[in-house]
Amino acid sequence: MATYKYPRAATTVDIIIFTIREQALHVLLVNRGIDPFKGSLALPGGFVQVNETLIAAAQRELQEETQLANFHLKMFGVFDDVNRDPRDRVISIGFYAIVPSHDLIVLAGSDAEHADWYPFESLPSLAFDHKDIIDLAFSNLTSDLYNTCLAAKFLDEEFTLAEFQAVYETILTKKVDKRNFRKWISSTDYFIKTDNKKSGAQHRPAALYKIKDALKPSEKIAQIQVNNSEHENKSKSETESNNNTNNDYNKGYEQGFKKALSKITNFIKQQD
Amino acid sequence: MATYKYPRAATTVDIIIFTIREQALHVLLVNRGIDPFKGSLALPGGFVQVNETLIAAAQRELQEETQLANFHLKMFGVFDDVNRDPRDRVISIGFYAIVPSHDLIVLAGSDAEHADWYPFESLPSLAFDHKDIIDLAFSNLTSDLYNTCLAAKFLDEEFTLAEFQAVYETILTKKVDKRNFRKWISSTDYFIKTDNKKSGAQHRPAALYKIKDALKPSEKIAQIQVNNSEHENKSKSETESNNNTNNDYNKGYEQGFKKALSKITNFIKQQD
DNA sequence: GCAAAAGTGTTCCCGATACACCCATGC
DNA sequence: GCATGGGTGTATCGGGAACACTTTTGC
Structure with missing residues (x-):
């Protein structure tokens, strides 16, 4: 039992796990085994313990619910409507994660909750404000697709550029120009061609790429980063200098914002 | 007394109030009257009550400490290091606000704390992790300077373009090209020329501008917005559809992201 | 009439877009 | 040898950046 002079809001984390299966973006949802919204679908997540950071809480919840660890998690929003949880005042922090489609290890939930994948384009109605949370995560x-290398997280460690391009086309639901896409790949410093090739198909083998080692997961924590563009002016100490429990995998994935967000609309064909 | 089965983190808000005085960006700091860090300088802020949103808490704290109301507040980050407050586990949400330099109403604090302005470029050492919070706010x-119209909040309701340009030059510590700046002004839909002029100086009178009425404060709440660029693809419901207690002034100020973040480096002369 | 800031257009350059053909493999 | 996807270069266009002179007032 914990006793406080004044009542406190509870703090939770909610996590959107994105994957691509059957050429469509999917989101992991759990069937709630308890009230409120018992029987409804909801995002995985749970209460933050007093001795862990938010991202550590998100990692822990995911591990409990999916047996997967070492997610690349990114904080993206705060949900603080006073009545968003009918039981109590609950402030929730949203994170999103990306997993490769083959990691579909499903997923006997901790509380006899059943977890499964649902297509992003036709989500059922959800508990709480989780629909809003998903929208903001998406x-x-x-916007992160073109400003970071994290879209590679949808794929295996080594991937062909055709596979990678398909990730973008699936998420953006737009055709992407192959030559311009490849020009972008080499214009960033995110990716590197390996010596390996993927052969076996009935055509020329494709070179395999991977994320540059320098960008591999390190010991940096997620922080909501609203801007990362390069203004060489008085940014003083680095914006990421705060938050420091080291248990995450975000650094590098947000490095090297060579280009500003205008990248987003790059080489998305102007058709329609 | 409030009693919970499991201990809870406390939730606080910290607010950075920016203003420009003596041609320099300043930040409001208070002298802490109580431990921890008694006597140190710190950001205004305080505990969130269970029946108010984060932004409402920020508004309330500011009103208590500065007698000013109706700030334009923007949420920009979450600070959740486990040991950031020596007393207890405290998770803090950062907001920033902008006030015109003449609103320097200072500011007998609530707890016999003395509040005053400090130049951003040479801040003293601060309590807690408040230095990190300020850096992220800055x-x-x-990045908001060129993507919203909120820089106008540094000025009176009506302002000349020279005054407005000076805001950008002060914050970015760069010279800005007058013609390109004015082209940007008219390329956005944020501002409108009034019929009034500012005369009296020993030169040609300057036209006064103001923020377009359509962008004036309305009933929308602040949400951390990482991306707002226009991808006309499946953004599904609007990203700002969440968070809805109506007590804020943010809408419009974030509307109409016509251009992506590349704007940030606009018409900042390449001199050094 | 002179000092001092207001106001205004054009050129250049680079990066974003569009676009079509040859290459290597499996069968 | 043919079907299949892998791989590559160029020309155009638009927006960002640089740049100088005329206008209007106060004294």
């Missing part, structure tokens, strides 16, 4: 996902 | 401020 909005962040799309 | 980083958000600079």
Whole structure:
């Protein structure tokens, strides 16, 4: 039992796990085994313990619910409507994660909850304000596609550029120009061609690429980063200098914002 | 007394109030009257009550400490290091606000704390992780300069373009090209020329501008917005559809992201 | 009439877009 | 040898950036 002079809001994390299966973006949802919204679908997540950071809480919840660890998690929003949870005042922090489609290890939930994948384009109605949370997560996902290398997280460690391009086309639901896409790949410093090739198909083998080692997961924590463009002016200490429990995998994935967000609309064909 | 089965983190808000005085960006700091960090300088802020949103808490704290109301507040980050407050586990949400330099109403604090302005470029050492919070706030401020009209909040309701340009030059510590700046003004839909002029100086009178009425404060709440660029693809419901207690002034100020963040580096002369 | 800031257009350059053909493999 | 996807270069266009002179007032 904990006793406080004044009542406190509870703090939770909610996590959107994105994957691509059957050429469509999917989101992991759990069937709630308890009230409120018992029987409804909801995002995985749960209460933050007093001795862990938010991202550590998100990692822990995911591990409990999916047996997967070491997610690349990104904080993207705060949900603080006073009545968003009928039981109590609950402030929730949203994170999103990306997993490769083959990691579909499903997923006996901790509380006899059943977890499964649902297509982003036709989500059922959800508990709490989780629909809003997903929308904001998606909005962040799309903008991160061209500003970070994290879209590679949808794929295996080594991937062909055709596979990678398909990730963008699936999420953006737009055709992408192959030559311009490849020009972008080499204009960023995110990716590197390996010596390996993927052969076996009935055509020329494709070179395999991977994320540059320098960008591999390190010991940096997620922080909501609203802007990362390069203004060489008085940024003083680095914006990421705060938050420091080291248990995450975000650094590098947000490095090297060579180009500003205008990238987002790059080489998305102007058709329609 | 409030009693919970499991201990809870406390939730606080910290607010950075920016203003420009003596041609320099300043930040409001208070002298802490109580431990921890008694006597140190710190950001205004305080605990969130269970029946108010974060932004409402920020508004309330500011009103208590500065007698000013109706700030334009923007949420920009979450600070959740486990040991950031020596007393207890405290998760803080950062907001920033902008006030015109003449509103320097200072500011007998609520707890016999003395509040005053400090130049951003030479801040003293601060309590807690408040230095990190300020750095992230500044980083958000600079990126918002060209993506919203909120820089006008540094000025009176009606302002000349020279005054407005000086805001940008002060914050970015760069010279800005007058013609390109004015082209940007008219390329956005944020501002409108009034029929009034500012005369009296020893030169040609300057036209006064103001923020377009359509962009004036309305009933929308602040949400951390990582991306707002226009991808006309499946943004599904609007990203700002969440968070809805109506007590804020943010809408419009974030509307109409016509251009992506590349704007940030606009018409900042390449001199050094 | 002179000092001092207001106001205004054009050129250049680079990066974003569009676009079509040859290459290597499996069968 | 043919079907299939892998791989590559160029020309155009638009927006960002640089740049100088005329206008209007106060004294």
